[in-house]
Amino acid sequence: MNTYTLTLPNGHLASAEWTDDKLYVLIRGEQLAALQLSRPAADRIVLIGALPLTPHPLALMPALALLFCRDASLQEVRMELACPRDFALDAVRHGVATSMQAMDSGWALSCSRSTFWQQPALWLTAPASAGMALDYVMTGEKRHPRRAPKPEGVVYRRYLPELDSVYTMRVASVAQDLAVFHDWMNQDRVHRFWELAGDRDAHASYLQTQLDDPKTLPLIAEFDGEPFAYFETYWAKEDRLAPYYDAQDFDRGCHVLVGNSQHRGPAKVTVWIRAICHYLFLDDPRTQRIVGEPRVDNVKFISYVQSQGFAKCKEFNFPHKRAAMMLLEREAFFDQYGPWGEQ
Template sequence: MNIEAAKNWSPATAAGNEGWQHLASAAEPLAIRAGDGHVSLVDADGTAAGQARISVADGRLLIDDVAFAGGRLDQPQILAGLVDAALRLHPSFDRAFLPVAKTLWPVSTLATEAAAGEPERAIVHRSVLRQLPLLWRSQASHSTYPALTTAIGPEDRLPPLRQPRPCGPMYERWIAEIGLTVSLRPIDRRTDLDLFHRWMNDGRVAFFWELAQSHEELDKYLAEQESDPHIFGVIASFDGEPTGYFEFYWAKEDRLGPYYEPLDWDRGWHGLIGNTRHLGRPKTLALFRSVTHYLFLDEPRTQRIVGEPRAAHQKMLSYCADAAYDKVKEFDFPHKRAALVCCERERFFREVPL
């Protein structure tokens, strides 16, 4: 259906902006507009990229009359954005009922279930939708490798061949609870070194990271990462303002690998909040959940995200607990007593609000 054919409603009559939606296919965010029983995704010029009617009947969240702007080739991404917006507007529902794919073909990229007794309805589950690379994860920044074997790596823990690190923006998601957009991008030592040096030489950060070093030493640290396929650094921002630094790693090849039974696609991360303006539990927890979300989105074969915070770092462990990480055990690294924490994919998408 062409969006011009939709009747009795337009973005101009909507109640207002309900937030932002970041499609993997779009360079700029789309505004979420809701009102009069409809939801739409609107470009900066006020043009609706897509819209739908939403209603609740018999305890079900229904999405009907879906329409797309003429010429849009990213209809699956738009539909995913509309469904996600509908679920945000109705947070008590964990699934939405859509028309079947034979009447709305992008449904085939989202739905995993046919409604019992209703041949004209397909079901999209919230926990499935938020694992799909249709929203938030920039498609142009990523490449996916097949499971190719390699003889390069730790001899006792040879990994599959790893894809190169992303280039450019990796992830963007508007977080209603704090009213900010979180974004992730690779660190660039040519432009980010001063920021990295300032954060690492902050006493609060240096206590845990032990990298209070000179520009030259930190430049070497980042340069060594560039030649190591198992790890790379990331700058996290709120509304474009650099906020924290994270390191994403493949656990099998990491120093953590010998201390548990790693799977090929296990991922892990270290992180810090360097911008003191954004300290505090709501923002920190939003970042930790977003980082975990990104790592699951990045590689669909990843079933576990692991970490190794200090065993005595109770604040960090409490953040982990609120992001669906279980404490598995304690163990001794050469430099610290650590806790092994683990987040399972199924539990994360079932329990963690995004």
């Protein structure tokens, strides 16, 4: 099974295959290009070859995924291609390449690790929040950008080679998820921090409220189709957190509940923390920070998120709890932590 495929704007399916020294770019299962692979340095790969046709530059993404997704230490892929200048320009404009450089036989496209992981085409499976004109509205006394309509179904999907598993996040559904949500909320360890133990009707009402609230997007996270966590993402500018720090227009936040004990533990925690952050940053490139406000006595969770790049800025008093203000910068995430796993 090819784990990295992408539907191009013209509807054709792009994929890739890798042998010891060659990387093949495929369109509709047919070979478009065979690129010679070399590794002049431990953190750098060079691909050399010709593009006899000029597809959409996103056709290169599955080939890049075979390299970046399987090697956390890889920092750059340089593609020395016999291709037209317009193709090279489009590759940079579409975020497939970081930069381009003229060569005698064509163009050299460089793709950094940060550039690769900020390209949403492989991971987002629903319309993103980006693209709307900047239009300010009021929610109560809070002035903030008008938010995009909420997506439905699966919003993010990624194959995890380190676990040989497919990780997905989808928008929560009362009809589909009430039973598991009800079970999770009534677990003692969950109730200790969420304080939402109750009956099915109360939990159905709570879930529907989050679905109806324009600032929140409730998600169910799954490993290979098995639900294991509930993530309640929100736009921080109109959230109750905003008065406690200098909230920016596109800051995002997330409340976390891991209900399936089979998917707890450090290895899985690293994966899903990085995955939810990856999704929130990809969903709108204007999002520069992800924030959180866990209870200060949730020491284990605070330690986990700090290990993934979050900084503890301060402690403060919410009306209902003493909280830790946690913040992750976009630049730090894609330069140092990112979704690629441990190096």
